[in-house]
Amino acid sequence: MITFVPLTGFLGAGKTTTMIATAQALQEQGRRVAVITNDQGVELVDTALVRSKLDSVAEVTGGCFCCRFEDLVDAIRALVDGAGDVPVDTVIAEAVGSCTDLQATVVRPLRAHYGDSMVVSPLTTVIDPLRYLAFDRAARRGEPESDLSYLFRQQLTEADVIAVNKLDTIAPDRATELMARLAADYSNAAVVGYSAKSGDRVDDLVKAWDGPSGNHAVDLQVDYDRYAAAEAQLAWMNQDVRLTSEAPLDLTAWGRQMLAALGSWANCAGAVVGHAKLTVEAGDGDFAKLSLTAAGAEPTVDRAAEKTATTARVIVNARVACEPAELDAAVREAVATANAATGARSAATAPVSFKPGYPTPVHRLAATGA
Structure with a gap:
């Protein structure tokens, strides 16, 4: 029997670091864990980071799990069937950060159609x-209420567990107040605070997955027009950039300069940053991975490169509330700024910014059908 752990949450919440931290915690308990990343686009920065930490990794691209339900099932099967002598017993999967209504479109269909071979943990x-x-x-x-705020609220409303990541980024008294408010406003959910980056209280989150799944018995009333409008506010870019440098290039410094420039542009433009992530990878596989989760914020180094290099490949995943053409221009300018600061030269593929289409789930089961 496989245990499937579904994660959701808004862009930039730290789902990937949560997935890695909890997978490692479960492995320490003797569980055999695989993970699945998910995105509207392809060339996922998060997948590269996860593969540097965990052995069994798959991805579902081109849409959320609700619209790529069979791809999700195929990915789970491939991870389980390809596990060799030590079979996987737990799969953790993170949905696209702009997705909601997962109880009806993913959790219940998995229970209904695959419940004889799969235990689905609390959403x-x-x-x-x-x-x-x-x-x-x-x-x-x-x-x-903006459409993005509406989407964020729906993600909280359907949760069985509300996982408050990065709790160490706010003062203890504010953290206590926040946790109490969430528990009062979303009484059907267990509220757990932790830090995936430091590992503090990650075990509390893992324990919460053994609890009951309360909200699967509640129908979430989703206005799909507002849901689609929220996704359409964001321009989604996956950009491939090749770097060369006559002198050894600090890969982490280049990434920091690029995201800082992008964040400065977003701040001046008043553009909400869902997230912007990048990897800067040398030919030997060494890479840096950095993130930006708010306009004007300091980029976060999720993984620093160990060495310098004279050539590197950059993958940029950016989700920003603006028009695709604006994001294309902003990323080009940010790359130029990073090049000027570090002495690098670059060549980029054609921009592939887009806005997601209308969400069309493969299944949508009411609570009474669970």
Whole structure:
């Protein structure tokens, strides 16, 4: 019997680091864990990071799990069937950060069609406390709810577990208040605070997956027009850039310069950053991975390169609330800024920014059909 652990949560919440940290915690308990990444596009930065940490990794691209349901099932089967002498017993999967309604479109269909071979754990929504507080402040000021805020709220409403990541980024008294407010506002969910980056209280999250799945018995009322509009606010870019340099290039420094420039542009343009991530990989496989989760913020180094190099490949995944052409231009300018700061030269593939199409789930089961 396979245990399947579904993760959801808004862009930039730290689902990938959560997936890695919990997978490692489960492995320490003797579990044999595989993971699945997911995105609307291809060439996923997160997959490269996960493969540097874990052995069994798959990805579902070109749409969320709800619209690529059979691809998700195929990925689970491939991980289990390809495990060799030590079979996988647990699969953790992170859905696209702009996706919601997973109880009806993923959790219940998996239970209904594959329940004889799979135990589906409580649906876990990962949140960044600073992102939550920003949305909450707007609501408390009486501002009209934006489509992005609506999407964020729906992700919380359908959660069995609300996983408050990066709890160490806010003061202890604010953390206590935030946890209490979430527990009161979303009483059907267990609320767990932790830090995937430091590993603090990750075991508490793993324990929560053994608890009951309360919200699978509740129908989430989703306005799919608003859901689609929220996704369409974001331009999605997956860009491939090749770097060369006469002198040895600090891969991490180049990535930091590039994301800082992109974040500065977003701040000036008033563009909400869902997330922007990149890897800078040398030919020998060494790579740096960095993230940006807010306009004007300091980039986060998720993995530093160990060596310098004179050639490298950059993969950029950016999700920003703007028009695709604006994001294309901003990324080009950010690359140029990083080149000027580090002495690198670059050649890029044609931009592939796009806006997601209307979400069309393969299945949507009501709670009474669970």
